[in-house]
Amino acid sequence: MNRANEVRLWAVMRLTSMVLAFAVLVHLITMIVVIRNGLSAEEILARTRGSVAWLVFYSVFVVVAAIHGSIGLRNIVREHTAWRGNSLTIAAAVFCVLSLWLGLRAVQGLFA
Protein backbone atom coordinates (compact mmCIF):
# COMPACT_ATOMS: atom_id res chain seq x y z
CA MET A 1 0.00 0.00 0.00
CA ASN A 2 1.38 3.40 -0.87
CA ARG A 3 2.34 6.00 1.68
CA ALA A 4 -0.65 8.30 1.19
CA ASN A 5 -3.08 5.41 1.68
CA GLU A 6 -1.25 4.33 4.82
CA VAL A 7 -1.71 7.84 6.18
CA ARG A 8 -5.40 7.71 5.23
CA LEU A 9 -5.79 4.43 7.12
CA TRP A 10 -4.13 6.07 10.09
CA ALA A 11 -6.61 8.98 9.86
CA VAL A 12 -9.57 6.57 9.62
CA MET A 13 -8.24 4.81 12.69
CA ARG A 14 -8.18 8.11 14.60
CA LEU A 15 -11.68 9.13 13.46
CA THR A 16 -13.21 5.76 14.29
CA SER A 17 -11.57 5.83 17.71
CA MET A 18 -13.36 9.10 18.49
CA VAL A 19 -16.71 7.55 17.60
CA LEU A 20 -15.79 4.42 19.55
CA ALA A 21 -14.90 6.41 22.65
CA PHE A 22 -18.46 7.77 22.67
CA ALA A 23 -20.11 4.46 21.71
CA VAL A 24 -18.23 2.42 24.30
CA LEU A 25 -19.20 4.92 26.97
CA VAL A 26 -22.90 4.65 26.09
CA HIS A 27 -22.55 0.87 25.94
CA LEU A 28 -20.92 0.64 29.37
CA ILE A 29 -23.41 2.97 31.02
CA THR A 30 -26.31 1.03 29.50
CA MET A 31 -24.83 -2.23 30.73
CA ILE A 32 -24.38 -0.96 34.27
CA VAL A 33 -27.85 0.56 34.39
CA VAL A 34 -29.81 -2.36 32.95
CA ILE A 35 -28.25 -5.23 34.86
CA ARG A 36 -29.27 -3.79 38.20
CA ASN A 37 -32.37 -6.01 38.15
CA GLY A 38 -30.52 -8.99 36.71
CA LEU A 39 -29.93 -9.70 33.05
CA SER A 40 -32.47 -11.37 30.82
CA ALA A 41 -32.93 -11.70 27.07
CA GLU A 42 -36.54 -10.53 27.33
CA GLU A 43 -35.53 -7.33 29.03
CA ILE A 44 -32.87 -6.55 26.40
CA LEU A 45 -35.20 -7.31 23.52
CA ALA A 46 -37.99 -5.29 25.08
CA ARG A 47 -35.69 -2.31 25.00
CA THR A 48 -34.29 -2.76 21.50
CA ARG A 49 -37.12 -4.35 19.43
CA GLY A 50 -38.54 -1.78 17.05
CA SER A 51 -36.36 1.00 18.45
CA VAL A 52 -34.85 2.93 15.58
CA ALA A 53 -32.56 4.83 17.96
CA TRP A 54 -30.90 1.64 19.25
CA LEU A 55 -30.80 0.25 15.70
CA VAL A 56 -28.88 3.29 14.48
CA PHE A 57 -26.63 3.35 17.54
CA TYR A 58 -25.61 -0.29 17.36
CA SER A 59 -25.24 -0.24 13.58
CA VAL A 60 -22.83 2.68 13.79
CA PHE A 61 -21.03 0.93 16.66
CA VAL A 62 -20.58 -2.24 14.62
CA VAL A 63 -19.37 -0.40 11.53
CA VAL A 64 -16.73 1.70 13.33
CA ALA A 65 -15.62 -1.24 15.49
CA ALA A 66 -15.16 -3.45 12.41
CA ILE A 67 -13.12 -0.79 10.60
CA HIS A 68 -11.08 0.22 13.65
CA GLY A 69 -10.44 -3.36 14.68
CA SER A 70 -9.27 -4.56 11.31
CA ILE A 71 -6.88 -1.66 10.77
CA GLY A 72 -5.55 -2.16 14.28
CA LEU A 73 -5.14 -5.88 13.78
CA ARG A 74 -3.18 -5.23 10.60
CA ASN A 75 -0.87 -2.89 12.53
CA ILE A 76 -0.35 -5.39 15.33
CA VAL A 77 0.47 -8.19 12.90
CA ARG A 78 2.99 -5.98 11.12
CA GLU A 79 4.59 -4.97 14.39
CA HIS A 80 4.93 -8.45 15.83
CA THR A 81 5.37 -10.74 12.83
CA ALA A 82 7.12 -10.60 9.47
CA TRP A 83 3.77 -10.63 7.59
CA ARG A 84 3.44 -7.55 5.36
CA GLY A 85 2.11 -6.52 1.99
CA ASN A 86 -1.10 -7.08 0.03
CA SER A 87 -1.93 -10.48 1.47
CA LEU A 88 -2.07 -8.95 4.94
CA THR A 89 -4.21 -6.03 3.76
CA ILE A 90 -6.62 -8.48 2.10
CA ALA A 91 -6.75 -10.62 5.24
CA ALA A 92 -7.55 -7.51 7.29
CA ALA A 93 -10.30 -6.57 4.81
CA VAL A 94 -11.77 -10.07 5.08
CA PHE A 95 -11.72 -9.73 8.86
CA CYS A 96 -13.51 -6.39 8.51
CA VAL A 97 -16.24 -7.89 6.30
CA LEU A 98 -16.64 -10.84 8.65
CA SER A 99 -17.01 -8.56 11.68
CA LEU A 100 -19.51 -6.42 9.81
CA TRP A 101 -21.55 -9.45 8.82
CA LEU A 102 -21.63 -10.96 12.29
CA GLY A 103 -22.17 -7.62 14.01
CA LEU A 104 -24.94 -6.40 11.75
CA ARG A 105 -26.70 -9.77 11.99
CA ALA A 106 -26.67 -9.39 15.77
CA VAL A 107 -28.04 -5.85 15.46
CA GLN A 108 -30.78 -7.12 13.17
CA GLY A 109 -31.63 -9.75 15.78
CA LEU A 110 -32.00 -7.04 18.42
CA PHE A 111 -34.22 -4.89 16.24
CA ALA A 112 -36.59 -7.40 14.62
Place this chain on the structure above:
Amino acid sequence: MTATLTVAVWKGDADGGFVEHDVPQRANQTVLDVVSHIQRELDPALSYRFACRVGMCGSCAMRVNGVSRWTCRTHVDKVARDGRLTIQPLANLPIVKDLVTDMAPFFDKWERAEGPFVPSETRPADDDFAVVEPAGKQRSWADAAQECIGCGVCYSSCDVVSWNPEYLGPAALNRAWVQMNDERDGGRPARLRAVSGDAGCHACHSQQSCTLRCPMELDPASSIAGLKRLSFKAALRGKL
Protein backbone atom coordinates in the same frame (compact mmCIF):
# COMPACT_ATOMS: atom_id res chain seq x y z
CA MET B 1 24.99 4.17 52.39
CA THR B 2 27.24 1.16 51.86
CA ALA B 3 30.94 1.79 51.45
CA THR B 4 31.27 -0.59 48.53
CA LEU B 5 29.18 -0.90 45.41
CA THR B 6 28.63 -4.22 43.70
CA VAL B 7 28.72 -3.50 40.01
CA ALA B 8 27.79 -5.99 37.28
CA VAL B 9 29.22 -4.85 33.96
CA TRP B 10 28.50 -6.32 30.54
CA LYS B 11 31.55 -7.88 28.89
CA GLY B 12 31.86 -9.13 25.33
CA ASP B 13 29.45 -8.84 22.40
CA ALA B 14 25.79 -9.87 22.21
CA ASP B 15 26.73 -13.35 23.46
CA GLY B 16 28.70 -11.96 26.39
CA GLY B 17 27.66 -11.78 30.02
CA PHE B 18 28.01 -9.85 33.25
CA VAL B 19 31.18 -9.64 35.31
CA GLU B 20 30.93 -8.37 38.89
CA HIS B 21 33.29 -5.92 40.55
CA ASP B 22 33.48 -4.25 43.94
CA VAL B 23 33.90 -0.50 43.61
CA PRO B 24 34.47 1.93 46.49
CA GLN B 25 31.57 4.30 46.87
CA ARG B 26 32.36 8.02 46.98
CA ALA B 27 30.43 11.24 47.42
CA ASN B 28 28.95 12.74 44.25
CA GLN B 29 30.10 9.73 42.27
CA THR B 30 28.61 9.36 38.80
CA VAL B 31 28.00 6.09 36.99
CA LEU B 32 30.71 7.12 34.53
CA ASP B 33 33.12 7.49 37.48
CA VAL B 34 32.29 3.91 38.45
CA VAL B 35 32.94 2.61 34.93
CA SER B 36 36.21 4.58 34.75
CA HIS B 37 37.30 3.17 38.11
CA ILE B 38 36.70 -0.36 36.83
CA GLN B 39 38.63 0.32 33.65
CA ARG B 40 41.58 1.98 35.44
CA GLU B 41 41.88 -0.25 38.47
CA LEU B 42 40.18 -3.58 37.86
CA ASP B 43 39.76 -4.41 34.18
CA PRO B 44 41.97 -2.38 31.79
CA ALA B 45 40.44 -4.17 28.78
CA LEU B 46 36.94 -2.78 29.47
CA SER B 47 35.66 -0.76 26.49
CA TYR B 48 33.31 2.19 26.92
CA ARG B 49 32.81 5.64 25.44
CA PHE B 50 32.82 9.12 26.87
CA ALA B 51 34.24 12.48 25.89
CA CYS B 52 32.93 15.65 27.55
CA ARG B 53 31.85 14.32 30.97
CA VAL B 54 29.47 17.27 31.29
CA GLY B 55 26.40 16.20 29.34
CA MET B 56 27.22 17.78 26.00
CA CYS B 57 28.63 15.19 23.65
CA GLY B 58 26.10 12.38 24.04
CA SER B 59 28.66 9.58 23.88
CA CYS B 60 28.41 8.07 27.37
CA ALA B 61 24.90 6.59 27.27
CA MET B 62 24.44 3.12 28.74
CA ARG B 63 21.71 1.13 30.47
CA VAL B 64 21.99 1.41 34.24
CA ASN B 65 19.83 -0.99 36.23
CA GLY B 66 17.85 -1.53 33.04
CA VAL B 67 17.22 2.15 32.26
CA SER B 68 19.02 4.02 29.49
CA ARG B 69 20.82 7.09 30.82
CA TRP B 70 23.66 9.49 30.20
CA THR B 71 26.19 8.10 32.67
CA CYS B 72 28.32 11.22 33.14
CA ARG B 73 25.42 13.09 34.71
CA THR B 74 23.78 10.22 36.53
CA HIS B 75 24.65 10.12 40.20
CA VAL B 76 25.12 6.69 41.72
CA ASP B 77 23.02 7.69 44.78
CA LYS B 78 20.01 8.14 42.55
CA VAL B 79 20.16 4.84 40.72
CA ALA B 80 21.91 2.24 42.89
CA ARG B 81 19.58 -0.27 44.49
CA ASP B 82 20.87 -1.80 47.75
CA GLY B 83 24.39 -0.85 46.75
CA ARG B 84 24.10 -2.64 43.39
CA LEU B 85 24.49 -1.36 39.84
CA THR B 86 24.00 -3.28 36.61
CA ILE B 87 25.61 -1.57 33.63
CA GLN B 88 24.86 -2.66 30.06
CA PRO B 89 25.30 -1.18 26.60
CA LEU B 90 22.33 0.63 25.00
CA ALA B 91 19.52 -1.57 23.70
CA ASN B 92 18.34 -1.76 20.06
CA LEU B 93 21.87 -1.34 18.69
CA PRO B 94 24.53 -3.93 17.82
CA ILE B 95 27.12 -4.38 20.56
CA VAL B 96 30.69 -3.87 19.38
CA LYS B 97 32.31 -4.82 22.66
CA ASP B 98 31.43 -4.44 26.34
CA LEU B 99 29.64 -1.09 26.77
CA VAL B 100 30.26 0.14 23.24
CA THR B 101 27.45 -0.09 20.68
CA ASP B 102 27.62 0.50 16.96
CA MET B 103 25.79 3.81 16.54
CA ALA B 104 25.80 3.60 12.72
CA PRO B 105 22.22 2.24 12.41
CA PHE B 106 21.04 5.07 14.67
CA PHE B 107 22.66 7.84 12.63
CA ASP B 108 21.86 6.18 9.29
CA LYS B 109 18.24 6.71 10.23
CA TRP B 110 18.84 10.45 10.63
CA GLU B 111 19.90 10.38 6.98
CA ARG B 112 16.90 8.32 5.98
CA ALA B 113 14.63 10.77 7.79
CA GLU B 114 16.29 13.48 5.66
CA GLY B 115 17.64 15.20 8.75
CA PRO B 116 20.19 17.49 7.06
CA PHE B 117 19.24 21.06 6.17
CA VAL B 118 18.47 21.50 2.48
CA PRO B 119 19.27 25.06 1.40
CA SER B 120 16.59 26.69 -0.71
CA GLU B 121 18.74 29.64 -1.80
CA THR B 122 22.36 30.45 -2.22
CA ARG B 123 23.52 33.50 -0.33
CA PRO B 124 22.20 36.59 -2.09
CA ALA B 125 24.67 39.05 -3.58
CA ASP B 126 23.89 41.72 -1.01
CA ASP B 127 24.94 39.26 1.71
CA ASP B 128 21.67 39.58 3.60
CA PHE B 129 20.83 36.83 6.02
CA ALA B 130 17.48 35.09 5.81
CA VAL B 131 15.26 36.52 8.51
CA VAL B 132 13.53 34.01 10.74
CA GLU B 133 11.13 35.66 13.16
CA PRO B 134 12.42 34.68 16.66
CA ALA B 135 8.93 34.73 18.17
CA GLY B 136 7.37 32.81 15.29
CA LYS B 137 5.42 29.64 16.03
CA GLN B 138 7.57 27.39 13.86
CA ARG B 139 10.74 28.92 15.20
CA SER B 140 9.66 28.18 18.77
CA TRP B 141 8.78 24.58 17.87
CA ALA B 142 12.18 24.12 16.31
CA ASP B 143 13.83 25.70 19.36
CA ALA B 144 12.05 23.31 21.70
CA ALA B 145 13.26 20.25 19.79
CA GLN B 146 16.69 21.10 18.53
CA GLU B 147 19.03 20.64 21.48
CA CYS B 148 19.45 16.91 20.86
CA ILE B 149 22.91 15.59 21.70
CA GLY B 150 22.44 12.36 19.75
CA CYS B 151 22.97 10.16 22.78
CA GLY B 152 20.61 7.38 21.65
CA VAL B 153 18.88 7.10 25.05
CA CYS B 154 15.44 7.55 23.49
CA TYR B 155 16.22 5.06 20.73
CA SER B 156 17.33 2.50 23.30
CA SER B 157 14.13 3.11 25.32
CA CYS B 158 11.66 2.74 22.44
CA ASP B 159 9.75 -0.56 22.21
CA VAL B 160 8.66 0.12 18.65
CA VAL B 161 12.31 0.25 17.57
CA SER B 162 12.85 -3.20 19.05
CA TRP B 163 9.75 -4.60 17.29
CA ASN B 164 10.24 -2.90 13.96
CA PRO B 165 13.94 -2.53 13.08
CA GLU B 166 12.97 -0.31 10.12
CA TYR B 167 11.37 2.27 12.40
CA LEU B 168 13.28 5.55 12.21
CA GLY B 169 12.93 6.09 15.95
CA PRO B 170 12.42 9.13 18.17
CA ALA B 171 15.71 10.98 17.63
CA ALA B 172 15.70 10.88 13.81
CA LEU B 173 12.02 11.87 13.71
CA ASN B 174 12.62 14.64 16.24
CA ARG B 175 15.39 15.93 14.00
CA ALA B 176 13.08 15.78 10.97
CA TRP B 177 10.51 17.81 12.93
CA VAL B 178 13.12 20.52 13.63
CA GLN B 179 13.84 20.82 9.91
CA MET B 180 10.14 20.75 9.00
CA ASN B 181 9.89 23.94 11.03
CA ASP B 182 12.79 25.67 9.33
CA GLU B 183 11.18 28.00 6.86
CA ARG B 184 14.43 28.30 4.88
CA ASP B 185 14.57 24.58 4.25
CA GLY B 186 13.87 23.48 0.68
CA GLY B 187 13.62 19.77 1.42
CA ARG B 188 10.42 19.74 3.42
CA PRO B 189 8.03 17.92 1.02
CA ALA B 190 10.55 15.13 0.41
CA ARG B 191 11.30 14.91 4.13
CA LEU B 192 7.62 14.59 5.00
CA ARG B 193 7.36 11.68 2.58
CA ALA B 194 10.44 10.08 4.11
CA VAL B 195 9.03 10.21 7.64
CA SER B 196 5.44 9.08 6.86
CA GLY B 197 4.20 5.52 7.00
CA ASP B 198 5.05 2.30 8.74
CA ALA B 199 8.76 2.99 9.27
CA GLY B 200 8.11 6.62 10.14
CA CYS B 201 5.99 8.69 12.49
CA HIS B 202 2.86 6.58 12.03
CA ALA B 203 4.49 3.60 13.72
CA CYS B 204 4.86 5.52 17.00
CA HIS B 205 2.51 4.52 19.83
CA SER B 206 2.80 7.90 21.58
CA GLN B 207 3.50 6.29 24.93
CA GLN B 208 6.42 8.64 25.48
CA SER B 209 9.22 6.49 26.86
CA CYS B 210 11.47 8.67 24.70
CA THR B 211 10.18 11.85 26.32
CA LEU B 212 10.42 10.35 29.81
CA ARG B 213 14.04 9.27 29.30
CA CYS B 214 15.57 12.05 27.20
CA PRO B 215 18.31 13.56 29.38
CA MET B 216 17.99 16.89 27.56
CA GLU B 217 14.30 16.96 28.51
CA LEU B 218 13.26 17.11 24.90
CA ASP B 219 9.89 15.75 23.85
CA PRO B 220 10.37 13.55 20.78
CA ALA B 221 6.86 12.08 21.22
CA SER B 222 5.33 15.51 20.65
CA SER B 223 7.63 16.15 17.70
CA ILE B 224 6.37 12.91 16.20
CA ALA B 225 2.77 13.95 16.85
CA GLY B 226 3.60 17.17 14.96
CA LEU B 227 4.88 15.13 12.02
CA LYS B 228 1.66 13.09 12.03
CA ARG B 229 -0.32 16.32 11.81
CA LEU B 230 1.76 17.64 8.91
CA SER B 231 1.57 14.33 7.14
CA PHE B 232 -2.21 14.15 7.54
CA LYS B 233 -2.65 17.66 6.15
CA ALA B 234 -0.43 16.82 3.19
CA ALA B 235 -2.35 13.58 2.53
CA LEU B 236 -5.66 15.50 2.58
CA ARG B 237 -4.30 17.85 -0.05
CA GLY B 238 -3.02 14.89 -2.09
CA LYS B 239 0.57 16.08 -1.62
CA LEU B 240 2.17 13.10 0.06
